[in-house]
Amino acid sequence: MSAALRPYRRPAPVLTAFWWGRVGALLDKEWAGYFTTPLAYVFLTLFLLVAGVLTFFMGNFLERGQADLLPFFNFHPWLYLVFIPALSMRLIAEERKSGTLELLLTLPIGAVQAILAKFLACWLFCGLALLLTVPLWITVNYLGSPDNGLILASYLASWLCAAGFVAIGLFASALSRNQVTAFVVGVVLSFALLVGGTPLMTQLFAPWAGVFVVEAIAGLSMLTHFDTLTKGLITLKAAGYFVVLVVVFLCMAAETLKAEKNA
Amino acid sequence: MTDALLVQHLSKRFGTRQAVDNVSFALNIGDVLGFLGPNGAGKSTTMRMLTGFLPPDNGTIAVFGQDLQKSTQAVQTLIGYVPEGAPLYGDMTVYEFLQFICAARGVLKSRRALALYDAAEKTALHEVLDQRIETLSKGYKRRAALASALVHNPPLLILDEPTDGLDPNQKHTMRALIKALSAEKAILISTHILEEVDAVCTRALILAEGRVRYLGTAAGLRTAADVPQPARLEDVFRSLTQIQPPMQQRSAA
Ligand SMILES: Nc1ncnc2c1ncn2[C@@H]1O[C@H](COP(=O)(O)OP(=O)(O)OP(=O)(O)O)[C@@H](O)[C@H]1O
Numbered sequence: 001m002s003a004a005l006r007p008y009r010r011p012a013p014v015l016t017a018f019w020w021g022r023v024g025a026l027l028d029k030e031w032a033g034y035f036t037t038p039l040a041y042v043f044l045t046l047f048l049l050v051a052g053v054l055t056f057f058m059g060n061f062l063e064r065g066q067a068d069l070l071p072f073f074n075f076h077p078w079l080y081l082v083f084i085p086a087l088s089m090r091l092i093a094e095e096r097k098s099g100t101l102e103l104l105l106t107l108p109i110g111a112v113q114a115i116l117a118k119f120l121a122c123w124l125f126c127g128l129a130l131l132l133t134v135p136l137w138i139t140v141n142y143l144g145s146p147d148n149g150l151i152l153a154s155y156l157a158s159w160l161c162a163a164g165f166v167a168i169g170l171f172a173s174a175l176s177r178n179q180v181t182a183f184v185v186g187v188v189l190s191f192a193l194l195v196g197g198t199p200l201m202t203q204l205f206a207p208w209a210g211v212f213v214v215e216a217i218a219g220l221s222m223l224t225h226f227d228t229l230t231k232g233l234i235t236l237k238a239a240g241y242f243v244v245l246v247v248v249f250l251c252m253a254a255e256t257l258k259a260e261k262n263a
Numbered sequence: 264m265t266d267a268l269l270v271q272h273l274s275k276r277f278g279t280r281q282a283v284d285n286v287s288f289a290l291n292i293g294d295v296l297g298f299l300g301p302n303g304a305g306k307s308t309t310m311r312m313l314t315g316f317l318p319p320d321n322g323t324i325a326v327f328g329q330d331l332q333k334s335t336q337a338v339q340t341l342i343g344y345v346p347e348g349a350p351l352y353g354d355m356t357v358y359e360f361l362q363f364i365c366a367a368r369g370v371l372k373s374r375r376a377l378a379l380y381d382a383a384e385k386t387a388l389h390e391v392l393d394q395r396i397e398t399l400s401k402g403y404k405r406r407a408a409l410a411s412a413l414v415h416n417p418p419l420l421i422l423d424e425p426t427d428g429l430d431p432n433q434k435h436t437m438r439a440l441i442k443a444l445s446a447e448k449a450i451l452i453s454t455h456i457l458e459e460v461d462a463v464c465t466r467a468l469i470l471a472e473g474r475v476r477y478l479g480t481a482a483g484l485r486t487a488a489d490v491p492q493p494a495r496l497e498d499v500f501r502s503l504t505q506i507q508p509p510m511q512q513r514s515a516a
């Protein structure tokens with residue numbers, strides 16, 4: 001049979017096997033997913049409101065007479081403690097409950113890719129929330145002359161800290177099929193890592209635990225590392241701490257997804 | 264010729280329950296293999312292993328000669344899969360959903376529109392492309408799920424109860440579609456509707472308690488069991504899948 005006689009066949013779709021392309025595809029979907037429901041707008045508004053209220057009323061922002069944003073940033077870890085687990089609780093638990101996890105993981109998307117995409121989308125969303133607080137930064141510049149370099153560093157530190165919370169929340173979500181459980185586990189885990197090494201907690205251990213133990217526990221606290229960063233000391237150690245924290249929890253989340261298949 | 268799908272000695276255990284027990288079969292382009300068996304027989308579990316969602320305890324799965332365990336993602340690109348109940352992302356529109364599937368499947372950007380409309384055309388989804396999936400009727404949801412399994416034009420299609428819960432017209436449409444697709448694909452469907460064996464399948468596999476009770480042509484199924492001929496499929500099915508009560512117990516009673 002000559003080629004000319006063959007019936008016309010549509011060309012098969014050409015597939016690419018690009019690892020990051022698949023992460024990007026899921027990232028796109030997840031990011032868009034935040035804005036298909038009013039939830040994201042409620043969340044952003046609430047975040048701005050609470051951040052503003054805490055800063056102005058509890059942080060004595062105006063009375064301090066200092067044109068900086070330190071009280072604002074000091075509240076961030078505590079805000080994240082509630083807001084981020086709420087944001088991340090549905091990421092995997094919901095997919096597991098509705099059965100779409102099976103759909104997702106039978107696409108050529110591996111557990112690591114799925115976790116990475118969901119983490120990035122959530123972290124970017126936190127970045128957006130932070131970005132929306134920039135008017136506050138402009139205000140302090142209007143009121144006085146703050147150290148803008150320090151403020152920028154603090155913003156970066158805060159975003160880095162948020163990454164830690166997102167990774168923990170994602171891991172909590174990977175553990176459960178119930179969003180409420182994921183939220184509670186996320187808050188508890190975050191809280192433990194947040195205050196674990198503060199003097200308040202280390203005093204509990206000090207009487208009976210050795211110096212090494214106390215120092216090791218202190219070294220695990222998010223709060224101490226966050227404080228270091230917001231003081232403008234971008235130390236490799238403090239930044240590295242958050243990077244390691246994120247990597248560890250994302251790996252644990254990915255392993256949980258893989259292990260789930262073995263259930 | 265390498266088989267489109269070659270399954271050898273597949274087993275899976277959940278706790279003390281042997282869900283799939285030493286299942287082997289092969290499937291070729293042009294075949295529609297009907298997966299039958301009572302509830303809990305292990306049909307969905309087998310399909311989950313074939314699509315790389317569950318790892319098997321034992322056995323091998325090869326798709327066009329490629330081992331699933333070794334190159335999971337490469338094999339997954341060759342498969343179109345609709346899980347049981349056709350789970351979908353409810354808050355996306357059909358168009359957004361298919362776009363996402365195209366992207367995730369690695370369909371080149373320049374081919375996405377073509378691939379998407381091709382799949383939508385086959386499944387007659389045009390009218391609802393801009394509708395949120397949540398708001399679709401069951402028939403459309405099922406077709407959206409099928410379209411998502413077709414966008415990358417896979418040579419192997421695995422459908423877990425594709426006609427479950429559909430009205431007679433939708434069932435008919437779905438069967439006609441599966442038949443039309445079968446010319447150039449290897450298809451595995453599970454079903455509880457015995458007439459579907461006659462209607463769409465070329466071959467049948469009956470599973471009970473995780474074990475293969477029958478594997479052969481759809482036509483040969485009628486004569487497979489020890490029941491008076493001409494047999495109704497129902498009787499054959501019951502005879503093949505019923506758990507024989509242990510003899511001692513019966514005689515003791
Ligand atoms: N994740 C799981 N954990 C424990 N047991 C499971 C799991 N998945 C399936 N099973 C068990 O394995 C057996 C086979 O289940 P499967 O869903 O494969 O059956 P099926 O043939 O698809 O049934 P149905 O016709 O009802 O869809 C059942 O007894 C089921 O309870």
Ligand SMILES: [Mg+2]
Nearest residue numbers: 306307308347
């Ligand atoms: Mg099933």
